[in-house]
Amino acid sequence: MDRPRHLIFPSCLGAALMLVVTGWALAGRTHAQPAPAVMVPGSRVHLHAHNCYPERGQWTDRLARARRAGAPFLAIEQDLAWVAPTATSPGRSVVLHDRPPVGDEPTLEAHFFDAVRAQMEQALSVPRPETWPVLVLHLDFKTNEPEHHRAVWALLERHRRWLTTAPKRPHGQPPSGLVPGPLLVLTENGTDQERTFFDAVPEGAPLLVFGTVPGAAVTLPGEPEARARAYAALAPERAMPEAASSYRRWVNFPWAIVEAGGQVQAGAWDAADAQRLTALVSRAHALGLWMRVYTLNGHAGPGDGWTPSYNFGSPDAVALRWQAARRAGVDFIATDQYEAFAADARRHP
Numbered sequence: 001m002d003r004p005r006h007l008i009f010p011s012c013l014g015a016a017l018m019l020v021v022t023g024w025a026l027a028g029r030t031h032a033q034p035a036p037a038v039m040v041p042g043s044r045v046h047l048h049a050h051n052c053y054p055e056r057g058q059w060t061d062r063l064a065r066a067r068r069a070g071a072p073f074l075a076i077e078q079d080l081a082w083v084a085p086t087a088t089s090p091g092r093s094v095v096l097h098d099r100p101p102v103g104d105e106p107t108l109e110a111h112f113f114d115a116v117r118a119q120m121e122q123a124l125s126v127p128r129p130e131t132w133p134v135l136v137l138h139l140d141f142k143t144n145e146p147e148h149h150r151a152v153w154a155l156l157e158r159h160r161r162w163l164t165t166a167p168k169r170p171h172g173q174p175p176s177g178l179v180p181g182p183l184l185v186l187t188e189n190g191t192d193q194e195r196t197f198f199d200a201v202p203e204g205a206p207l208l209v210f211g212t213v214p215g216a217a218v219t220l221p222g223e224p225e226a227r228a229r230a231y232a233a234l235a236p237e238r239a240m241p242e243a244a245s246s247y248r249r250w251v252n253f254p255w256a257i258v259e260a261g262g263q264v265q266a267g268a269w270d271a272a273d274a275q276r277l278t279a280l281v282s283r284a285h286a287l288g289l290w291m292r293v294y295t296l297n298g299h300a301g302p303g304d305g306w307t308p309s310y311n312f313g314s315p316d317a318v319a320l321r322w323q324a325a326r327r328a329g330v331d332f333i334a335t336d337q338y339e340a341f342a343a344d345a346r347r348h349p
Helices: 062-068 108-125 146-158 193-199 224-233 271-286 315-328 338-347
Strands: 008-010 046-049 074-083 092-095 135-141 183-187 215-217 248-254 290-294 332-335
Touching: 046 062, 046 338, 062 074, 062 108, 062 338, 074 108, 074 146, 092 108, 092 146, 108 135, 108 146, 135 146, 146 193, 271 290, 271 315, 315 332, 315 338, 332 338
Parallel strands: 046 074, 046 332, 074 135, 135 183, 248 290, 290 332
Antiparallel strands: 008 215, 074 092
16 A cells, blocks of 8 residues: 655666666576667556555455456556564565554465466566566565565565566666566665665676665645645656666656645646646656556545545546556556556557
């Protein structure tokens, strides 16, 4: 589950656009042979399946539903918490919505990696790297214990042959090219994640997961309404002041950066809103960054465990935003309404 961060804005160290020209080989991919450019920012629009995991034993079919929805490009969000080891049980990363874990949550490995194993192996058996990644995994760490990060890194290592990777370069240098694999893994900017996922990786060794740009505090007016208006008017150059780096490759915004107050306070969608969205997306892509916006729902009832503050209030209202986000080239459009989004994309390609 995402929580709007109205006072935190992305900033990253890097000085050039992301170049995605690399080499690959099915067994032990290298950088020797050039491969087609894939996943350039703005080249794909993904259905981003928000909170795509069971909650309190309910909604156990979300991952299957997202994969069946028929979106041409799909990203899956998995919220993670760490269950510490005991005398009878090893530590494990589990998927869940509410903390703390109660003990019956599925592990990340069982819920996601085992579920997509056949798809990944099929992709590797008939390699088409110009189409890779075929799936994006978004990790949203709800607990950031160092042992949690190390456990997830070890899990990624066990599945390295599936992964889109990139050789490590220091921050401040142009991003290294991606080495395509059928699965791309993204994470956010949680406490100390970069220590494990970037700092601990030797120079030139492959990065297995890619983070958001780090947050930078920006002073806004104190009153909530004034703060909301200032956030939605923040210049894209202030919201995104620097370019992508080898590890930091995406930005993650609440919808409140587009419409003041976010979903529940949004008025009629108009040309000024569309212009605002396009300006933000254009800035991200010019910096070599993928952009995600969250979470665009529109329904009259309570939804299936969906967060009320993400609701525009009607299917028509959200469809206008989905279509605008696709036209603007938002890379990851988060929603809980997987099938409705995919159907709308087919009606309005």
